[in-house]
Structure formats: structure tokens, C-alpha cells
Amino acid sequence: MDVTAIRSTNLQALVADLTRGGRNKRDAALALGMSGSYLSQLLGGKPMGNDVARKIEEAARLGHGWMDREHAATGVRDGTPPTYQVLRMDPETIAAAISLVRHTFALLELEHDNEDDGTPLAFAYEYLMERQEQQVTPDNLIDFSKRLAQKLRGNDENAAQGGNDRGIGGSDRRPRERREAG
Structure with a gap:
């Protein structure tokens, strides 16, 4: 899988995680620091550049390069998105x-x-x-x-x-x- 496909898959999983509990895609877009329409474009297949990937990682408090790597899915049968580790440094x-x-x-x-x-x-x-x-x-x-x-x-x-x-x-x-x- 190329980096464009990996980023798309990771964004979909991240948005699914951010829209749990009654939140919508607009809320997810705000959490990721972008407009709802831009998020829709990315989810619709618009290629994601390096700058956007890094901004998403920063906004979601993910480790650098998280968007570029495949992540093992957990609970795939119940639709749970892949897990991610938040980078927290004091x-x-x-x-x-x-x-x-x-x-x-x-x-x-x-x-x-x-x-x-x-x-x-x-x-x-x-x-x-x-x-x-x-x-x-x-x-x-x-x-x-x-x-x-x-x-x-x-x-x-x-x-x-x-x-x-x-x-x-x-x-x-x-x-x-x-x-x-x-």
C-alpha cells in the first residue's frame, strides 16, 4: 500500500474515532484544525500532502509519522478503528x-x-x-x-x-x- 492509501485509511479510522459518542464530521474537522469541506475532500480521495499529515498528527496529538504507517486494527469485527498512541512528553x-x-x-x-x-x-x-x-x-x-x-x-x-x-x-x-x- 502506498503512503497516499495509508494516509487515507488512517484518516478514516481517526475520523471514525473522533465521531464516536454523537459527534459529527464537522466536530472531527474542528478537532483536526481544518474546515469540514476540506475534511470531506480528504475523505473523498483528495491526496494528503506531508504538511497536512503533520498538522493532523499534531492536532490529534499523535506521534510524528503516524499518518504514514499502517496500524494493526483491533476489534475489526465490531468496527473499532485502529488504535493509536498519543505522544505526550513533559x-x-x-x-x-x-x-x-x-x-x-x-x-x-x-x-x-x-x-x-x-x-x-x-x-x-x-x-x-x-x-x-x-x-x-x-x-x-x-x-x-x-x-x-x-x-x-x-x-x-x-x-x-x-x-x-x-x-x-x-x-x-x-x-x-x-x-x-x-
Whole structure:
């Protein structure tokens, strides 16, 4: 199935979900940030571009790219639309995770670029969420640094054995002084 068909199927399922409980397509259109006539055009087969797909995902609080992927249907016999997972991220925890990654890589004397590899940031976010913390403390900095170092060592061992599971990112993580000399 091509992306146009996938987006159409996902939009139909999303609208079905949004029109439950007595709501109509106009209500669904408002929830998705568009006019009722434009929603009708999309449901009628008008191709959906990338910008529209991203706006729908944002309005419906769906993860980036949700409209572009097929989703397993649940309860197909009873007409229940496919399920979707709402992306909810806490801004304070994100800020703390960024700080935690920056401090950890400085403590480990390693280089890292979040724009090149966001996996350590995701790892830090999950770590802080598990601990229900929103600030960097000496305790969580030391603990997270140990966990990240262990995870990075595991990835280095896997690479040395010819594995291709890059786990936490693929950027060059040599200590700063060796990187500058090499």
C-alpha cells in the first residue's frame, strides 16, 4: 500500500474515532484544525500532502509519522478503528534530560551531538521518567553516567564482534583529546 492509501485509511479510522459518542464530521474537522469541506475532500480521495499529515498528527496529538504507517486494527469485527498512541512528553523532563546528557558526556569526557544522535537523550528522558525526576542532581548524574557508560561499552563490544546493533547512536565517541589528535 502506498503512503497516499495509508494516509487515507488512517484518516478514516481517526475520523471514525473522533465521531464516536454523537459527534459529527464537522466536530472531527474542528478537532483536526481544518474546515469540514476540506475534511470531506480528504475523505473523498483528495491526496494528503506531508504538511497536512503533520498538522493532523499534531492536532490529534499523535506521534510524528503516524499518518504514514499502517496500524494493526483491533476489534475489526465490531468496527473499532485502529488504535493509536498519543505522544505526550513533559517539557520540564525534556529540559532536564538535555542537561543530563550534556553533563554526562562532559563527565565521561566524550563528544556528543544531539542533532546527530538523539538516542542518549531518549535514554535520559526514560531514565528521568522512571525516577519521576525533573531536575539533574548529583545522584542521578552519577547513576545515569554509569548506566550510559555501560550501555556504550556494550555497543562497543557488539561492534567489535561484528554486530550491527548500534543501540545508542553511531556517532564517534572517542574521548576529546584522542578525537582532536586523530
